[in-house]
Every structure is written in structure tokens, then in C-alpha cells.
Amino acid sequence: MQTFEIGITAEFESAHSLTGDFGPATRLHGHTYKVEVRVEARDIDSTGTFYDIGRLRAELSSVLQPLHYRNLNEVSEFTGTNTTAEVVARYILKEMADVVRASGVDGLKVTVWESSSAFASYRETF
Amino acid sequence: MQTFEIGITAEFESAHSLTGDFGPATRLHGHTYKVEVRVEARDIDSTGTFYDIGRLRAELSSVLQPLHYRNLNEVSEFTGTNTTAEVVARYILKEMADVVRASGVDGLKVTVWESSSAFASYRETF
Amino acid sequence: MQTFEIGITAEFESAHSLTGDFGPATRLHGHTYKVEVRVEARDIDSTGTFYDIGRLRAELSSVLQPLHYRNLNEVSEFTGTNTTAEVVARYILKEMADVVRASGVDGLKVTVWESSSAFASYRETF
Amino acid sequence: MQTFEIGITAEFESAHSLTGDFGPATRLHGHTYKVEVRVEARDIDSTGTFYDIGRLRAELSSVLQPLHYRNLNEVSEFTGTNTTAEVVARYILKEMADVVRASGVDGLKVTVWESSSAFASYRETF
Amino acid sequence: MQTFEIGITAEFESAHSLTGDFGPATRLHGHTYKVEVRVEARDIDSTGTFYDIGRLRAELSSVLQPLHYRNLNEVSEFTGTNTTAEVVARYILKEMADVVRASGVDGLKVTVWESSSAFASYRETF
Amino acid sequence: MQTFEIGITAEFESAHSLTGDFGPATRLHGHTYKVEVRVEARDIDSTGTFYDIGRLRAELSSVLQPLHYRNLNEVSEFTGTNTTAEVVARYILKEMADVVRASGVDGLKVTVWESSSAFASYRETF
Numbered sequence: 001m002q003t004f005e006i007g008i009t010a011e012f013e014s015a016h017s018l019t020g021d022f023g024p025a026t027r028l029h030g031h032t033y034k035v036e037v038r039v040e041a042r043d044i045d046s047t048g049t050f051y052d053i054g055r056l057r058a059e060l061s062s063v064l065q066p067l068h069y070r071n072l073n074e075v076s077e078f079t080g081t082n083t084t085a086e087v088v089a090r091y092i093l094k095e096m097a098d099v100v101r102a103s104g105v106d107g108l109k110v111t112v113w114e115s116s117s118a119f120a121s122y123r124e125t126f
Numbered sequence: 127m128q129t130f131e132i133g134i135t136a137e138f139e140s141a142h143s144l145t146g147d148f149g150p151a152t153r154l155h156g157h158t159y160k161v162e163v164r165v166e167a168r169d170i171d172s173t174g175t176f177y178d179i180g181r182l183r184a185e186l187s188s189v190l191q192p193l194h195y196r197n198l199n200e201v202s203e204f205t206g207t208n209t210t211a212e213v214v215a216r217y218i219l220k221e222m223a224d225v226v227r228a229s230g231v232d233g234l235k236v237t238v239w240e241s242s243s244a245f246a247s248y249r250e251t252f
Numbered sequence: 253m254q255t256f257e258i259g260i261t262a263e264f265e266s267a268h269s270l271t272g273d274f275g276p277a278t279r280l281h282g283h284t285y286k287v288e289v290r291v292e293a294r295d296i297d298s299t300g301t302f303y304d305i306g307r308l309r310a311e312l313s314s315v316l317q318p319l320h321y322r323n324l325n326e327v328s329e330f331t332g333t334n335t336t337a338e339v340v341a342r343y344i345l346k347e348m349a350d351v352v353r354a355s356g357v358d359g360l361k362v363t364v365w366e367s368s369s370a371f372a373s374y375r376e377t378f
Numbered sequence: 379m380q381t382f383e384i385g386i387t388a389e390f391e392s393a394h395s396l397t398g399d400f401g402p403a404t405r406l407h408g409h410t411y412k413v414e415v416r417v418e419a420r421d422i423d424s425t426g427t428f429y430d431i432g433r434l435r436a437e438l439s440s441v442l443q444p445l446h447y448r449n450l451n452e453v454s455e456f457t458g459t460n461t462t463a464e465v466v467a468r469y470i471l472k473e474m475a476d477v478v479r480a481s482g483v484d485g486l487k488v489t490v491w492e493s494s495s496a497f498a499s500y501r502e503t504f
Numbered sequence: 505m506q507t508f509e510i511g512i513t514a515e516f517e518s519a520h521s522l523t524g525d526f527g528p529a530t531r532l533h534g535h536t537y538k539v540e541v542r543v544e545a546r547d548i549d550s551t552g553t554f555y556d557i558g559r560l561r562a563e564l565s566s567v568l569q570p571l572h573y574r575n576l577n578e579v580s581e582f583t584g585t586n587t588t589a590e591v592v593a594r595y596i597l598k599e600m601a602d603v604v605r606a607s608g609v610d611g612l613k614v615t616v617w618e619s620s621s622a623f624a625s626y627r628e629t630f
Numbered sequence: 631m632q633t634f635e636i637g638i639t640a641e642f643e644s645a646h647s648l649t650g651d652f653g654p655a656t657r658l659h660g661h662t663y664k665v666e667v668r669v670e671a672r673d674i675d676s677t678g679t680f681y682d683i684g685r686l687r688a689e690l691s692s693v694l695q696p697l698h699y700r701n702l703n704e705v706s707e708f709t710g711t712n713t714t715a716e717v718v719a720r721y722i723l724k725e726m727a728d729v730v731r732a733s734g735v736d737g738l739k740v741t742v743w744e745s746s747s748a749f750a751s752y753r754e755t756f
Binding site: 018020021025081082083085086089111116117118119120122123125 | 127128129130131132133134135136170173174175176178179180183
């Protein structure tokens with residue numbers, strides 16, 4: 001079995017607070033979120049790739065733009081959800097999946113670091 | 127198919143030496159070990175997570191505490207084994223698995239870096 | 253001329269917003285702040301150091317604790333100031349200077365990263 | 379199910395240009411390529427490993443040596459192919475697979491970073 | 505004595521080759537250049553800074569744009585010079601100095617990494 | 631005033647223990663030491679540099695080789711001294727200074743990281 005991936009990273013800087021039994025994380029605080037997006041495919045074509053990395057970067061930038069320099073709890077897409085790193089990772093993947101899936105890729109994985117020592121990821125295979 | 131992960135990293139600073147055909151690594155030396163623990167699950171609950179990352183951090187800290195600032199070859203848990211990064215990764219995973227598995231997670235992966243350019247990992251799916 | 257330094261790094265995760273002509277940074281957002289503290293001295297003593305690094309770490313931890321998981325704009329020490337990285341760096345240095353200067357050191361420098369690509373520092377020599 | 383991995387990283391510094399619809403990347407430019415090689419196996423033996431990491435490092439070094447300080451477009455192995463990161467990752471894996479597979483390992487993965495924010499990987503399981 | 509700095513980092517990806525007694529570096533090769541720019545001043549004003557970091561980022565971006573995805577040896581600004589990291593650092597500083605000096609800052613430092621383990625810097629105080 | 635620097639980094643992996651009032655650091659333990667060497671000069675010559683970085687790398691490698699995969703407390707050069715990071719940094723600088731100073735450079739700085747969050751440096755200007 002063989003698998004290719006392409007991946008990019010980006011950052012956004014936002015405030016948030018959690019609801020529930022999360023101790024100090026229930027206070028308003030913030031993170032420099034680091035995001036990694038991986039796209040998976042079984043093969044590359046004659047151009048040497050299966051998805052243009054410049055296009056992927058532009059798409060991720062569009063998805064992150066409404067989150068950047070914001071309080072995530074006030075972003076309408078997160079209304080009614082707890083803005084954990086898991087939820088943020090899934091949100092980014094869902095936003096990217098429509099356009100990326102149209103290219104016939106096999107999977108997508110988004111990892112979100114809240115700090116240099118804590119992260120969450122969400123992956124879907126199609 | 128979908129998968130969530132949460133992960134944390136930590137460091138410990140220990141001496142060790144290998145036995146067998148490992149050249150200079152058979153001399154007493156040491157490493158700043160960097161450890162990454164990933165916990166896998168198929169879904170998150172209504173709190174937006176499947177395992178509290180603060181609890182995971184405390185558990186990893188308990189597991190690493192007896193290794194930190196030690197000669198691994200003199201730590202009783204490693205008696206009779208070669209303290210390769212693979213063995214250290216498996217040891218950490220086994221120590222964490224009991225408590226983490228009780229939460230119904232689907233997998234656990236521990237990666238151990240001996241330097242910025244060499245690492246080993248051990249993963250179990252349940 | 254010869255100079256020794258010892259240094260440590262730490263992180264804290266906070267929200268803030270700026271006042272004035274700072275565009276999107278005037279919205280409530282947040283950062284995983286990375287902090288580096290350097291202490292300078294002309295010489296080391298017979299113990300091989302001039303300041304215990306464990307003590308320095310504990311002191312920095314005490315200074316950062318009231319900022320961690322907070323909105324900096326609501327921390328009383330920053331009342332009436334704009335919470336730029338420069339101001340945060342100077343605040344941390346001033347908090348540490350009293351105890352550190354008592355040890356006869358020659359300088360102190362604090363660097364604060366708001367992201368992987370933006371930082372500010374403040375240094376005082378005594 | 380359980381899996382072990384060992385991994386190493388290395389760098390090489392080369393020029394290249396792409397052919398096709400890749401915008402500025404069709405101009406002659408270059409990268410400090412960072413390479414990570416992971417070898418997978420289901421178990422370790424009584425020495426505490428399944429593949430000597432020093433040997434892996436020497437093998438990777440041999441594979442990268444003809445690419446280092448070169449224009450990849452002029453390296454004969456890439457004649458007739460587009461030197462995307464995907465193609466470079468697959469090339470490195472194929473070069474290493476013969477010797478590594480002889481040891482009975484279960485998989486091999488090569489990741490190639492062209493910058494701190496863009497990478498591609500290729501993985502084969504045997 | 506007190507000093508403030510603000511700093512930013514950026515990357516550009518270029519080919520080049522050296523002239524003279526530099527062994528393999530005389531062959532056409534390339535780097536993912538990482539650039540750090542530090543601006544120094546003795547004090548901050550009532551806004552909490554002495555130079556807008558967003559403006560600094562835009563200025564650095566303008567300076568790097570003609571170097572990005574290029575062969576440095578074919579960039580007219582480097583005609584007749586050897587494109588060492590020292591020369592590239594000095595070039596970037598000189599390009600930025602005119603506009604930055606007009607703000608009354610006290611110094612400027614540019615560091616250029618050719619790889620994760622090799623760099624050069626150039627600093628001017630005014 | 632203007633200053634150039636060139637710098638390189640390297641790693642070595644060693645055991646050691648401290649003597650005196652250093653708590654757990656008095657137990658035998660170890661580190662992946664990261665070393666950075668900076669050489670300073672006021673100007674570059676017509677080759678675009680003031681010291682060949684390949685030569686610097688070879689010299690640092692020679693200095694680190696007797697420390698790598700060793701217990702520093704058993705290395706004869708450290709007999710009678712406490713192997714703090716400050717002492718290790720000064721030792722490396724002194725070993726490199728003879729050959730480097732012969733080239734007419736103006737300063738030398740060595741930084742030694744014991745972990746990702748703790749370091750010491752020693753600098754001499756000539």
C-alpha cells in the first residue's frame with residue numbers, strides 16, 4: 001500500500017474560554033494557534049503532485065481569516081459549541097473538505113496546537 | 127472514517143548506556159528526552175473533547191517523574207532490558223495505558239526523541 | 253571582556269487587545285506568549301554558576317502565574333497601559349529585577365514572542 | 379494492534395524549478411530540504427530495537443549525498459520528472475527501501491519539508 | 505542602561521552559488537532562507553511601542569519579494585558580489601535602514617539562516 | 631558601528647552530575663546538549679565573509695567529539711570543576727579561541743542549551 005500527503009502550516013491568534021469542568025481554561029484567555037493541514041491521496045499524477053500546495057495555502061488562509069484576531073466564542077460558527085482544540089480542528093477540516101474532496105483526495109487531517117506542548121487533531125478519510 | 131487525537135509533550139533529562147552492538151552508545155551518556163503522547167478516539171462528547179488534556183498532562187508527569195534526572199539503567203523498571211528509545215516509549219505507554227483505557231479511548235501512541243534528529247515511537251490500538 | 257548569561261524559557265496563554273492605531277490588534281484576541289529571561293554577569297563563582305537556574309525558573313513562574321489564562325487588559329498591573337509585547341517584556345523584567353539584582357548580576361533581558369514570527373525584548377544593565 | 383517506529387531527520391540544500399502550472403515555482407529557486415525517514419515494524423527483538431538507527435542514518439546520508447548542494451533538475455535520477463516534494467520523497471524512499479526491506483520491516487515513510495510551512499510525504503507498507 | 509527591541513521573522517526560497525574557495529557551495533544549490541530583523545530603541549512612547557510591527561513586516565516583505573523564488577546570482581542588486589549569508593544580511597539591512605532610521609531608532613540587526621545550523625548576521629547602530 | 635557574525639549549531643549527548651547545592655541535578659543524569667557558536671568581526675572581506683563557516687563547523691566538531699557520548703564528569707578537561715552549562719560553554723569557547731583568534735576576529739560567543747528551556751552562554755571580545 002502507498003500513500004502520499006501534502007501539508008502546510010499556518011497560525012492565527014485568538015481569544016477564547018471553555019465552558020464546563022476545565023478549571024483555569026474557563027477564564028477568558030488566548031492562544032497563538034498553530035494549524036497543520038494534511039491532504040492524503042493514493043497517487044500523484046504526471047505533474048508530480050495531486051493537489052496544488054499554493055491553492056491549499058490560499059484555501060486555509062480563507063478559512064482562518066474569520067478566526068484570526070478574534071474571540072472564538074463570538075465567532076458565529078462556534079455558537080453553541082465549546083471551542084476546544086478538537087472542535088476547532090474539526091471546524092477547519094469541515095470548511096476545507098468540500099473544495100478539497102472535489103479533487104478526489106482520500107483523506108484530510110487537521111492538527112491544532114494551542115501551545116508548544118498541547119494539541120488536538122481531527123482526521124477524515126473519504 | 128473519522129479520528130480525533132489529543133496530544134501533549136514533555137521532557138526529561140537522563141543518563142543511560144546500551145548493551146550490545148551499539149558502538150559509542152554503549153558508553154555512559156545522556157539525553158534530553160522529548161516525549162509526545164497522543165490519545166486517539168473516534169468521537170468527542172458534548173464537552174468538545176474525549177479526554178481532559180490537563181489530566182493527561184498530570185498523568186504523564188507522574189510517569190516521567192521517576193525517570194527524570196536519573197540513570198535509566200538504574201531505574202528498577204528497566205532491569206534486564208536495553209534502554210533504547212523504543213523500550214522507553216513502550217514503557218511510558220504501558221504505564222499510561224491502564225488509566226487512559228478506562229476512559230474508552232481507541233489508541234495511544236508515545237514518541238520519544240533522544241535528540242533533534244533521532245526518535246522512536248510505540249503505538250497500541252485497543 | 254567576558255560575559256556569562258544563564259537563560260530560561262516559559263509560556264503563558266492570555267487574551268488582550270491594544271488601544272490606538274493597531275488595526276486588527278485592537279480587537280480582543282490572544283497569544284501563546286513565549287518568554288525568555290536572560291541574566292548576565294561578568295563571572296561565575298567556584299560552584300560553576302552565578303545564579304541558580306532552578307531558582308530563576310521558580311521566580312519567573314511566580315511572575316507569570318497572575319498573567320496565565322487571563323485577559324491582560326484586566327490584570328491590574330497593566331491598568332492604564334497598552335499591553336504590547338514591549339510593555340509585557342518590561343513588566344516581567346521589572347518584577348524579576350528586585351530579587352535578581354540583589355545577587356549582584358550585571359544585566360537582565362526579557363524577550364516576549366507573541367507568535368513564531370513576532371517578538372519584543374527589554375534589557376536593563378545595572 | 380501494536381506498531382514501533384524509529385525515525386531520523388537530515389537536511390540537504392538544493393536548487394530546482396518546476397515545470398507546468400506552478401507560478402513562481404517554475405523559476406529557478408532553492409530550498410533547505412528537511413527530510414524525515416520513519417521505519418515501521420510490529421515488534422522489537424531482545425536488543426530493544428528492530429533496526430539500528432546509526433545504520434539508518436548512514437544509509438540516508440548516502441542517499442542524500444548526490445542531491446546535496448545540487449540543482450535537482452540536473453541530477454540524472456530526476457530526468458523526465460517534475461521535482462516536487464512528493465517526487466523527492468518517493469525517490470528517497472525507493473532508494474532506501476531495498477536495503478531496509480531486507481530486514482523484514484513493515485513500512486517506510488519519508489517526509490520532505492521545502493520550508494517551515496510546506497511539506498510532502500510518501501509512505502509504503504510492505 | 506535600557507534597550508527595547510522589536511523583531512520579526514520571514515522566509516524566502518532561493519538558489520545561489522558562491523565564487524571562490526568554498527568547495528561544494530560553488531555549485532548551484534539553494535536554501536530556505538530564514539530572516540530575522542531586530543530594531544532597537546532606547547525607549548517606547550505612550551502607545552507602548554516605538555515602531556509598528558505590522559509596518560515592519562510589510563517593509564521586510566517588500567525587501568524580500570524580489571529575492572523570493574529567484575537565483576540570487578541573477579538578482580541585479582548582487583551583481584559583482586558573492587552571495588554569502590553575510591552579504592545577504594547586509595543587503596536586507598541596508599534596504600530597510602532608510603525608512604526605519606527616519607523613525608529615530610538606534611539600531612538594526614538582520615540575521616539570515618541558510619539552514620537550521622548555519623547563519624550570519626549584520627548589525628548597525630546609528 | 632557595524633558588526634558581522636557567523637554562527638553554527640551542533641549537538642552532543644552526554645551524562646553528568648553536579649556537585650553542591652543543586653538538588654536533583656546532583657544525581658547522575660544527562661542532556662542532549664545543543665551548542666551555538668557565534669564569531670564576531672567588524673567587517674567582511676572581498677570574498678563576502680570573514681571566516682569560512684565550513685572550517686568553523688569542522689573545528690567545533692573536533693572540540694565536541696571528546697565530549698559526545700561521554701560522562702562529562704569523567705572527561706579529564708573537567709577534572710576539579712563543576713560541569714554546569716556555564717562551565718561547558720566557557721570550555722568550548724576556550725578550545726576554539728586559539729585557532730579562531732588567529733584570524734583576527736573580534737569576539738566569540740558560545741551558548742549551551744541543556745534542554746529546550748534552559749541554557750547558559752559565555753562570550754569573550756578580544
